[in-house]
Amino acid sequence: MKRKLFIFSLLSFVIVSFRSVNEIQFEVPNSFPKPVYNFSKNPLSENKIQLGRALFYDPILSRNNMISCASCHSQFSAFTHVDHALSHGIEDKSGFRNSPALMNMAWQKSFMRDGAINHLDAQSLAPITNPVEMDENIAHVVAKLQISKLYPQLFFKAFGDSTITGEHTLKAISQFMLTLVSANSKYDSVMRKQSVFNEQENKGYILFKKNCSMCHTEPLFTNDEFRNNGLKIDTTLNDYGRYRVTKNKADSLKFKVPTLRNIEFSYPYMHDGRFKKLSQVINHYANGIEKSKTLANELQKPILLTANEKVDIIAFLLTLSDKSFLFNPQYFYPKEIFSEATKN
Amino acid sequence: MKNLIFCAIILAGFLLVSCTKEETKQTNNNIATVANINVVFNNTVSGMAINTDNTNYTNAIGNKYTVDILKYYVTNIVLEKENGALFYAKNYNLIDLNETLQNTISLKNVPTGKYTKLRFILGVDSARNTSGLQVGYLDPSYGMIWTWNTGYIFFKHEGNFTNSANQVKPLRFHLGTEAARGFVEVWLPEVNINGINSKLTIDFDLNQAYSSSSNIDFNVDNDRQSTEEVDRFWISNLKNNLEKSFSYKNIE
Structure with a gap:
């Protein structure tokens, strides 16, 4: 028995030392969960x-x-x-x-x-x-x-x-x-107090936190959940999103909330890429929401934005571009x- | 450094081997208390061996069909003695008509005695079904993981069948998801595992899979491989049938 224990500890020592030579620790950015x-x-x-x-x-x-x-x-x-x-x-x-x-x-x-x-x-x-x-x-x-x-x-x-x-x-x-x-966009450096938003970005950030961050939650800019964001169904694709997986009617037209990081470069937008420009996306949320049974709670009340405010939000979204990543x-x-x- | 590690592993391995040898000697001095046994899954249609050469088989309601692929997971085998004592074999096996070597499952160090039940999961337990990639026969290369959904395919039968209009149509059944897991209990006639015999054969009857509890008509269902609501009935029918499609053949 003692001998077995000795061998076991010898073996585990060998395994541990072998692993520690090669393993890399995954680095979690400061603000990330x-x-x-x-x-x-x-x-x-x-x-x-x-x-x-x-x-x-x-x-x-x-x-x-x-x-x-x-x-x-x-x-x-x-x-x-x-x-x-x-x-x-x-x-x-x-x-x-x-x-x-x-x-x-x-x-x-x-x-x-x-x-x-x-x-x-x-x-x-x-x-x-x-x-x-x-x-x-x-x-x-x-x-x-x-x-x-x-x-x-x-x-x-x-x-x-x-x-x-x-x-x-x-x-x-x-x-x-x-x-x-x-995790190294302008937004991140502002959060780390290494840089500051300009006036427009700052206005955009305030509007973003009020209107968008319930689903596009900081710091990942997604809550990793499924929402019906009021897109009119494309009748040639007939894509009902998560319903396809769960076959639960409550999941009809729900799609995974995507991150907004690097959104400047990840066009076209939405699950079917129907929008080419960020301005179209903002216009959808401001004016284009299609009501249906499974529409996200967060979108039940209209999001009222002036033309200037729309531009402000886009200015903020551009601070999520991370050149050191791209x-x-x-x-x-x-x-x-x-x-x-x-x-x- | 690497050489040193290598030597240490060899040394440790050698020591381990010498240990186990000693133990085996000890048990040999007494009457054998444990034995090794092979459980063989014998795939049949109504007791006859299945060919994959386009031979037509007929199920209980008269559908003519062929078998190209027949695969299913047999996992978490438990042997039960007449006094209720249980032997757990923590194993994951993929029975495959086209890979006969896979159909023999060897159980090591089974306590000797009379056994009355063999139980297993037809499929993969929840823990391993939903936690990413696994090894051995659960490796994704065996083609038994859903590629557009989460989890493993527990049972797969592909071939073709002749429909009521006499046309040959593809037959494709992939059974999976959490609701589809089968719990099989095979009655054993007081099988005595004694160290002399070494092979316990279990029959699987594919026809029973389509008729033991409720009939599955290929004219109605011939291509099911999803988790859709409309499949729920089919899933539970096939699962219930499969649970009753295994039986004891012999021990030798």
């Missing part, structure tokens, strides 16, 4: 993040090896797809929603516009499998990765095992996505990883 994501089940490491980054940019995840995650989630637009209202996937097939911007994923309880998926690690399965997105299956992706020159060594570096599994593949993609943290070289296409593969 505790992350939802359970890092203890997928501890971050530099090699895993880099593997995830390679996978994120590699079209090997799609059936015809032509579409990558980055095809619909490009960094310069806060990881969304700016060209189309509805995002396009494999063979230019059109999806039925606007791809969501990717940032601050560690704080989200659910994913997709309708919250269909409750865990980040399982999330990537959806676009990989969707026939109008990547139209692949994860078992085939794993087989392709296993026979590639590049990936068995990257998986070995990351997980200590060159035998690739679906779990490791998806967890590595999660790791890269978890590093997409945007141009962070750590999120770039990993040229160095891929060129290493062609050399060998």
